[in-house]
Amino acid sequence: MSEQSPAAALDAATLDAADPLRHFRSRFFDPGAQVVAYLDGNSLGRPLRDTAAYLSEFVAGAWGERLIRAWDEQWMEVPFVVGDRLGQVCLGAAPGQTVIADSTSVLIYKLLRAAVAERPDRVEILMARSDFPTDRYLAEGVAAETGRTIRWLEPPLDSGVSVDLVQEALSDRTAVVLLSHIAYRSGYLADAAAITRAAHEAGAVVIWDLCHSAGALPIELDAWGVDYAVGCTYKYLNGGPGSPAFAYVAAAHQATLRNPLTGWMGAADPFDMIAPFAPATGMRRLLTGTPPVLAMQPLIAMLDLVAEAGMPAIRAKSIALTEFAIELTDGLLARLGVTLSSPRDAAVRGSHITIDHPDFREITLALWDHGIIPDFRPPTGIRLGLSPLSTSFAEVEVGITAIHDELSRRA
Ligand SMILES: Cc1ncc(COP(=O)(O)O)c(C=O)c1O
Numbered sequence: 001m002s003e004q005s006p007a008a009a010l011d012a013a014t015l016d017a018a019d020p021l022r023h024f025r026s027r028f029f030d031p032g033a034q035v036v037a038y039l040d041g042n043s044l045g046r047p048l049r050d051t052a053a054y055l056s057e058f059v060a061g062a063w064g065e066r067l068i069r070a071w072d073e074q075w076m077e078v079p080f081v082v083g084d085r086l087g088q089v090c091l092g093a094a095p096g097q098t099v100i101a102d103s104t105s106v107l108i109y110k111l112l113r114a115a116v117a118e119r120p121d122r123v124e125i126l127m128a129r130s131d132f133p134t135d136r137y138l139a140e141g142v143a144a145e146t147g148r149t150i151r152w153l154e155p156p157l158d159s160g161v162s163v164d165l166v167q168e169a170l171s172d173r174t175a176v177v178l179l180s181h182i183a184y185r186s187g188y189l190a191d192a193a194a195i196t197r198a199a200h201e202a203g204a205v206v207i208w209d210l211c212h213s214a215g216a217l218p219i220e221l222d223a224w225g226v227d228y229a230v231g232c233t234y235k236y237l238n239g240g241p242g243s244p245a246f247a248y249v250a251a252a253h254q255a256t257l258r259n260p261l262t263g264w265m266g267a268a269d270p271f272d273m274i275a276p277f278a279p280a281t282g283m284r285r286l287l288t289g290t291p292p293v294l295a296m297q298p299l300i301a302m303l304d305l306v307a308e309a310g311m312p313a314i315r316a317k318s319i320a321l322t323e324f325a326i327e328l329t330d331g332l333l334a335r336l337g338v339t340l341s342s343p344r345d346a347a348v349r350g351s352h353i354t355i356d357h358p359d360f361r362e363i364t365l366a367l368w369d370h371g372i373i374p375d376f377r378p379p380t381g382i383r384l385g386l387s388p389l390s391t392s393f394a395e396v397e398v399g400i401t402a403i404h405d406e407l408s409r410r411a
């Protein structure tokens with residue numbers, strides 16, 4: 001560190017040495033000197049070291065040798081087999097309720113249309129102004145298509161959607177509540193169980209966006225009574241750029257689920273090809289076109305790693321990493337005008353923090369030039385995404401020290 005600080009009491013080397021998950025870091029691809037500190041695992045997770053071999057086995061084996069026969073032999077089931085595994089390892093979802101498909105954006109559209117259709121007499125979709133843009137844009141589109149309106153919650157920048165905020169806005173007009181479990185900017189962790197309960201008491205259907213929580217902390221969709229959920233697999237699940245998303249539909253909703261994008265892969269018998277469209281039973285009816293089986297392969301290997309580490313240990317490391325980042329921010333950056341825009345209470349915080357300063361747009365570019373990689377989120381935020389299985393405490397220290405040095409140089 002370039003300067004002594006109160007945070008120096010927590011030494012990165014000591015924390016790394018005591019980290020029970022430290023050996024998992026060697027299971028990830030080593031980018032060499034190109035990357036000094038990777039602090040953006042919540043935008044794009046790192047590849048596993050074995051991913052290249054795994055993909056080449058797939059090319060030589062199932063694809064290369066079995067060719068079209070592999071669809072019948074195994075691929076038709078892959079979205080559901082991998083979905084069930086994800087449900088078991090990360091989501092607290094019993095089998096038969098999770099599928100891997102499409103992108104998060106497309107699945108939000110499908111589930112929002114399906115959920116709105118369940119409440120034909122209700123006119124409002126409840127969501128937060130601070131939600132990720134794709135969620136907002138899609139909800140605005142669905143509202144326009146279906147004659148609904150959006151009721152916007154306005155949580156503070158450094159926080160998120162509390163149970164009270166939701167409860168005040170719920171009414172007999174609310175059709176659907178669509179919220180992020182962890183807010184993409186502040187990292188606020190919503191109380192999904194309590195909000196789901198409150199929404200149900202008001203007669204509304206709930207959809208959770210789990211993009212920033214899947215693989216970062218334990219989730220209990222069945223126990224929380226969630227109706228629908230979606231999320232991506234390229235962040236803490238390290239599925240790779242553009243890896244397909246997942247959707248959860250509670251068993252109770254499946255028989256009546258109406259997929260607005262009816263394609264042949266969601267039909268009862270895709271290879272009938274003559275009968276008019278009739279939806280498949282179960283999660284298959286959420287499919288539209290050919291499942292992206294190739295793009296699911298890295299996720300399969302990562303789920304084994306997550307299962308080996310265990311979600312409780314992953315959450316414990318995540319909390320330790322964000323605590324450390326906040327201590328360093330307080331010790332090194334606060335006096336340079338940096339503010340914390342994330343919760344201080346670990347119980348309501350996910351696996352990233354956002355810090356703000358007017359110079360952060362330019363500083364992020366300078367950091368990237370030096371192999372220190374957080375991301376920038378407007379208007380003035382640097383977001384530090386700390387991926388428990390691949391991020392070290394040393395990386396956090398190097399990153400925050402570099403921000404300190406850049407700010408000091410400019411002061
Ligand atoms: C909360 C949230 N929802 C949705 C998305 C986007 O989903 P996709 O671009 O994979 O459709 C992201 C990140 O990109 C996100 O952070």
Ligand SMILES: Nc1c(O)cccc1C(=O)C[C@H](N)C(=O)O
Binds near residue numbers: 042043044184185211
């Ligand atoms: N999906 C992304 C992409 O295709 C390019 C760059 C970043 C992303 C992200 O995932 C952004 C991320 N969801 C966020 O929370 O800001």
